[in-house]
Each structure stands twice: as structure tokens, then as C-alpha cells.
Amino acid sequence: MSATTTDHTAAEVTINGAATRFDGPPHTNALDFLRGQGLTAAKEGCAEGECGACAILVARPDETGGTRWTSVNSCLLPAAALDGGEVVTAEGLATGDTVHPVQEEMAVRGGSQCGYCTPGFISSMAAEYYRPERGADAAENAAAAGAAGDAHEDHQCGPNGFDLHSLSGNLCRCTGYRPIRDAAYSLGQPSEDDALAARRDRPAPAAVPTDYRRADTATGTIGRYRRPATLAEAVEILSSEPEVTVVAGATDWGVEVNIKGARAKNVLAVDRLDEMRGVRRTSDHIELGASHTLSELERELAGDIPLLGKLFPQFASRLIRNGATIGGNLGTGSPIGDTPPALLALEAELVLTSVRGERSVALADYFTGYRQTIRDADELITAIRIPLPLSPLTSFQKIAKRRFDDISSVAIGYAVDVRDGQIAKARIGLGGVAATPLRARATEAMLEGRPWSLETVHAAAETLAGEGTPMDDHRASAKYRTAMLRSSLERFYAEQLGRTSVTSKEVK
Ligand SMILES: Cc1cc2nc3c(=O)[nH]c(=O)nc-3n(C[C@H](O)[C@H](O)[C@H](O)COP(=O)(O)OP(=O)(O)OC[C@H]3O[C@@H](n4cnc5c(N)ncnc54)[C@H](O)[C@@H]3O)c2cc1C
Ligand code: FES
Ligand code: FES
Structure with a gap:
């Protein structure tokens, strides 16, 4: 980041190639800012990061020194966070009257009905279309298809390397997902004259230090959004202005602002330090x-x-x-x-x-x-x-109502080291079963020094079920959480055997 912090009352953003000023209240999210510019493709479905109707593309730095087109929920992102940045919306993907290949495929494969979700899908799909590794994934998939007959069905990525999970944050209420998947799997590689593809080879905009201040007419107060240039500056601000609100990616903070009406007078952004x-x-x-x-x-x-x-x-x-x-x-x-x-x-x-x-x-x-x-x-x-070193046997078990895009009811992390058939070290982290995340210390102690066997696993299951102080809430009952803990070790053991379950007959 460059060393001087500029003090200004407008943030400068490049949107679809055009320099644009943001001068609204600091709590304004990027979605409202874009829509206020007449760029109404991105929609508000939920305002809490759940539906993807608001997805846009931002230019982010890549590990290789270039730019990665990155899809984000514009409803959660503060508009001021875009200062110095580059954004592409679904409107900016088409070139004149020529639609973008992603838009073309969505249209011809019937990927859109009412169209409310479509610009969000288009943005997520475009980010995946431009993912530099997608070509390599496609080659891998083609090889797998040769060996297994149908990589299309068996792999997360389509034959063109398109990772369907890139769309996991986009919901559609009316089309059904098959035509959308068909569109995704039909995409080729960007053409040589594709400007956004070429943009990937140049560095992303550097994070500019920002000190954005505006009067909030609703509250009559001055709101401030500050992105310092250095960590030293950030901790100095934190020390001298104790009321400051630290914000990084704003995926939690954005929900507080949109849904709970939270307003911070003084935001300290640490996402780009x-x-x-x-x-x-x-x-x-x-x-x-x-x-x-x-x-x-x-x-x-x-x-x-x-x-x-x-x-x-x-x-x-x-x-x-x-x-x-x-x-x-x-x-x-x-x-x-x-x-x-x-x-x-x-x-x-x-x-x-x-x-x-x-x-x-x-x-x-x-x-x-x-x-x-x-x-x-x-x-x-x-x-x-x-x-380091890391224990070799590991697992992350997330128990939630939906397989993807959901908050955990219970989450369990395992890292276990087995030497000569004995458990040399066991570390188990638990979430969702107490007021804090915690280590399952009693279970760890019980496992260590014992043989790595189903008998040991069954003997320790009850101890694990007794860790924490689970509660009833809208996600799960205390009883369910305890039951999940009780069955978890067996699931971990089965996973290590490359299986989904073990049977009682296997216990000697
Ligand atoms: C739709 C949706 C789905 C989600 N799914 C999951 C999920 O599956 N699993 C999950 O765990 N979470 C989930 N979350 C919650 C959220 O995405 C995560 O907690 C995320 O890691 C928060 O990071 P952030 O950078 O966005 O934090 P922010 O929203 O910027 O900040 C969150 C809090 O952390 C503080 N903070 C941020 N950075 C620092 C720092 N460096 N030092 C000190 N304090 C700091 C902030 O002050 C604030 O209090 C979900 C959220 C949404 C909206
Ligand atoms: S509006 Fe639903 S994710 Fe942003
Ligand atoms: S096309 Fe209507 S919600 Fe997706």
C-alpha cells in the first residue's frame, strides 16, 4: 500500500471501465451505490449474503502479481471499500450489442426465467469463466473422462473445468439448476481479444489508503471509513480511538448493517493491510x-x-x-x-x-x-x-441443515497421529456445543495411548458425547447436538478407512 493517506469526501471507483464517485453515507453498501448509478442488474434478494442476486465482480490481486476477477456479494460490501478499485457488473460484461459468452449460454440453454437471480448468476459464472486455473482443470477432467468414462457426472468440475461450486452462493427460485449447469458446462475459454481476460495479466489496483468522511443525514453525525496504509497506523488508531469499529471482509458486519440497522461512526478497515x-x-x-x-x-x-x-x-x-x-x-x-x-x-x-x-x-x-x-x-x-509437523489423520465434520452455504449446528475438527497402531496424539476441536469453541480434552486424554481401533472409538464415544454444554436453539436441540458428538468419532474412524460407516459386527 502506498504510504500517504488521503482525506476525502468521495471514493473513486472504476465501474465497467468508467471512473465513478461515491459520496454517500459511509454505511452505504456497494449494491445500493451501484443501483443508485442506474446499474440495476444486481438485485437485492436477501441483503444478508444468502442469495447471490447482488453478485458483482471486483478486481483483486492474484498470487502471481496479476488480477483475479472475484465475485462478491455487493449487499455486504461497504461502497467506501471500493475506493481505488475496479468493478464489473453484469451490464459491463456485454460489448456493445454483443452479449458476453456467459450471457449467451445462459440465454440459449434456458438458464433464466423471471430473471431476478440471473445477473448474480452471470457475475459468479463470469468469475469462474475467467479463473486462470480453469483450463488446467478442464485438461484434468478430460483425462479423467477418458479413464472413467464420464467425468461430467463424477467430478465437481464440468468437462470444461467449470467448478459448479462457484455458483454455490446463487439461488434461483424458478428456472431449476439443470439449465444453469448446462450453460456453465458449455463455456469455452475466453477469446484472444477478450478485454477482461487480458486484464488478468496486469496488476490489480493497489489498495489505496482511504479516509472517507461524510455527514449521515439520517443520524446527523459524521461517518468515517478509514483504511490506513500500514499496520502501525491501524493499531495507533485503535489505541487512540477506542470507539472505532474494525471491519475486514464485512460478511458479518454487512449483515449487522443491513438487517440490524447497525451504524458505525468510525470504521477501521483492515482487509487490505x-x-x-x-x-x-x-x-x-x-x-x-x-x-x-x-x-x-x-x-x-x-x-x-x-x-x-x-x-x-x-x-x-x-x-x-x-x-x-x-x-x-x-x-x-x-x-x-x-x-x-x-x-x-x-x-x-x-x-x-x-x-x-x-x-x-x-x-x-x-x-x-x-x-x-x-x-x-x-x-x-x-x-x-x-x-508443524501436522498430525496425519484429519477430518472436519460440519453438521448443518443444508450441505452447503449454511451455519453449523455442530462442527468438529480432528487431528490424530497414530504410530504403530497406537494413538500417539489426539486433538479434537468442537464448535456449537458450548458458549465458546473448545477442545475435547477428556476425549483426547482417553484416546491417547490406546490402539487405533473401533473398540477404542466406541469406548471414547460416550466421553465425547459428554463434552461441552449443548443448548437448544433454532438450529438444533441439545439432544441432537449430543447425539452428533456421540456418533462423530465412529464417523471419523470410518472416514479414515475410506468408508462412510462401520458396522457393529466389526467390533471384536
Ligand atoms: C451468508 C453467510 C454465510 C456464512 N456462512 C458461514 C459459515 O459457513 N461458517 C462460518 O464460520 N461463518 C459463516 N458466516 C459468517 C462470516 O462469513 C464469517 O464469520 C467470516 O469469516 C467473517 O469475516 P469477515 O472478514 O467478513 O469479518 P467482518 O464482518 O469484517 O468482521 C467480523 C468481526 O470480526 C472483527 N474483526 C475482523 N477482523 C479482525 C481482526 N483482524 N482482528 C480483530 N477483530 C477483527 C470485526 O470487528 C467484527 O466484529 C457466514 C456469513 C454469511 C453472511
Ligand atoms: S442480496 Fe442476497 S446475497 Fe446480496
Ligand atoms: S430465474 Fe427467477 S429466480 Fe432465477
Whole structure:
């Protein structure tokens, strides 16, 4: 990020190639801003990140130094966060009277009926169309199709490498998903004269330091949205202005603003601070930048932490993962966040930074009560450290009402090391069964030193069922949560055998 912070009352955004000014109240979301510009393709369906009708494309930095067209929920993103950025909406995809290949396929395959959801689908589909790795996935799929006969049915990606899960955050009420899938799987590669494809080879706009201030006519107060240039500046602001509201990807904060009417007078944006981004590897740990999004981590880790590799696809939708940061997931202090159970099993440490410097705390000691943590008000979570070596047997079990794009009722992370048939080390993280995420310490102690067998698993099942203090709520009953804990170890054991279940006959 460049070093000087500009103080201004308008944010400058490039929308569909045209420089545009945003000068509305700081709590305005990108969707309302775009619609106010007459760009009404993106729609409001839910205003809480659940439907994808508001999806747009933003130019984000790629690990290779280029640009990645990234789909996000514009209903959650503060418009001021777009300062210095580049946006493409469904309107901007067509060239004159020529529709974009994604629009063409959706039209000819019958992918749209009432059309309310369509621009959102088009935006998510376009992001996947321009995903640089899609060509390689297509080649892999073609090879798999040769070997297995039909990669189309058996793989997450279509024969053209299109990952259907890129559409997991988009809902359609009337068309039905088959024609939409047909459109997605019919897409070729971008042509050589495709301007958005060419744009990928140039760097994304650098994050500009922003100090955006506007009077909010509704409340009569001055609202401020600030994105400092450095971490040092950010912690200084946090220290001297205790009322400041820290915001990263705004996937939680955006819901508070839209649904609960939350208004912050003073926002401190930490999503683009270089010091809080990236993946750093040392000989004894892997460090994840707190402001890296779940999608960035998924891509950059590329399976290096298999337990997180199992978690990412189960976390919300691609649209949410493109905005949500790992630091934000821990910053909420929520007992049902998905990363804590996995990170507890991985024995993660958090790096907390303030004007006093940096301290490292075990995640197991971080949560102190319902949405309470040991983080001081003037501290930021700046990184998450995963110690090495990793235990080889891992699992992430998310029990929710829907398989994808849902909040957990119960989540369980496992990291187990078995040596010569004995359990040398067991770490189990739990979410959704107490006021805080927690380690299943009694179960861990019971497992360690015992043979890795179904008998051991059954013996420990009741102990696991007794961990935590599950409650009844709208997601699940306490009884159901306990039952999920009781059956979880057996499921983990079966997974390690490459199976979905084990039978009672297998117990000697
Ligand atoms: C439709 C939808 C689906 C979702 N599905 C899931 C799901 O499956 N699993 C799940 O776990 N969550 C889910 N969430 C919740 C949310 O996406 C995550 O909690 C996300 O990780 C929050 O990150 P963010 O960057 O968007 O945080 P923000 O909204 O920017 O901030 C969230 C909180 O964390 C604080 N914060 C942010 N960064 C820091 C930091 N570096 N240091 C200290 N405090 C910080 C903020 O002050 C704020 O209180 C979902 C949300 C939506 C809207
Ligand atoms: S309006 Fe539904 S996700 Fe944004
Ligand atoms: S076409 Fe009507 S909601 Fe999708």
C-alpha cells in the first residue's frame, strides 16, 4: 500500500471501465451505490449474503502479481471499500450489442426465467469463466473422462473445468439448476481479444489508503471509513480511538448493517493491510495472514494443511469465501464459527498486535465466554500460526441443515497421529456445543495411548458425547447436538478407512 493517506469526501471507483464517485453515507453498501448509478442488474434478494442476486465482480490481486476477477456479494460490501478499485457488473460484461459468452449460454440453454437471480448468476459464472486455473482443470477432467468414462457426472468440475461450486452462493427460485449447469458446462475459454481476460495479466489496483468522511443525514453525525496504509497506523488508531469499529471482509458486519440497522461512526478497515495478508511458511509453522480471505487461503495453501482443505468447501459459499477473512471469523468470537474447531485441532496460535507490540496466544486459551475473548480492545488479530509437523489423520465434520452455504449446528475438527497402531496424539476441536469453541480434552486424554481401533472409538464415544454444554436453539436441540458428538468419532474412524460407516459386527 502506498504510504500517504488521503482525506476525502468521495471514493473513486472504476465501474465497467468508467471512473465513478461515491459520496454517500459511509454505511452505504456497494449494491445500493451501484443501483443508485442506474446499474440495476444486481438485485437485492436477501441483503444478508444468502442469495447471490447482488453478485458483482471486483478486481483483486492474484498470487502471481496479476488480477483475479472475484465475485462478491455487493449487499455486504461497504461502497467506501471500493475506493481505488475496479468493478464489473453484469451490464459491463456485454460489448456493445454483443452479449458476453456467459450471457449467451445462459440465454440459449434456458438458464433464466423471471430473471431476478440471473445477473448474480452471470457475475459468479463470469468469475469462474475467467479463473486462470480453469483450463488446467478442464485438461484434468478430460483425462479423467477418458479413464472413467464420464467425468461430467463424477467430478465437481464440468468437462470444461467449470467448478459448479462457484455458483454455490446463487439461488434461483424458478428456472431449476439443470439449465444453469448446462450453460456453465458449455463455456469455452475466453477469446484472444477478450478485454477482461487480458486484464488478468496486469496488476490489480493497489489498495489505496482511504479516509472517507461524510455527514449521515439520517443520524446527523459524521461517518468515517478509514483504511490506513500500514499496520502501525491501524493499531495507533485503535489505541487512540477506542470507539472505532474494525471491519475486514464485512460478511458479518454487512449483515449487522443491513438487517440490524447497525451504524458505525468510525470504521477501521483492515482487509487490505499487507502485514496482515499472505501465507508464510517456516520450518516450524505455517502463518496465515488474518486478512486473507478464505478463498485466498484455499488457493495458496493448495492442500498443505489438509484439515483446512476439508473445511474450506464447507464454509458458506464461494461468494462469501471471496470476502470473508479468517481473522474476521475469529474476531466475532462466535461459538459456531467454522474455523475455530479446525484450528483448535491444529493447536493454532493467534498473533495479537497493538501499539505495545505483538503477543502470541494459544487459540485454546483465546475464548473466555460467549463472544468474549482475551483479546484487548486495542488489539488486532494479525496472524494465525499452525505449528508443524501436522498430525496425519484429519477430518472436519460440519453438521448443518443444508450441505452447503449454511451455519453449523455442530462442527468438529480432528487431528490424530497414530504410530504403530497406537494413538500417539489426539486433538479434537468442537464448535456449537458450548458458549465458546473448545477442545475435547477428556476425549483426547482417553484416546491417547490406546490402539487405533473401533473398540477404542466406541469406548471414547460416550466421553465425547459428554463434552461441552449443548443448548437448544433454532438450529438444533441439545439432544441432537449430543447425539452428533456421540456418533462423530465412529464417523471419523470410518472416514479414515475410506468408508462412510462401520458396522457393529466389526467390533471384536
Ligand atoms: C451468508 C453467510 C454465510 C456464512 N456462512 C458461514 C459459515 O459457513 N461458517 C462460518 O464460520 N461463518 C459463516 N458466516 C459468517 C462470516 O462469513 C464469517 O464469520 C467470516 O469469516 C467473517 O469475516 P469477515 O472478514 O467478513 O469479518 P467482518 O464482518 O469484517 O468482521 C467480523 C468481526 O470480526 C472483527 N474483526 C475482523 N477482523 C479482525 C481482526 N483482524 N482482528 C480483530 N477483530 C477483527 C470485526 O470487528 C467484527 O466484529 C457466514 C456469513 C454469511 C453472511
Ligand atoms: S442480496 Fe442476497 S446475497 Fe446480496
Ligand atoms: S430465474 Fe427467477 S429466480 Fe432465477
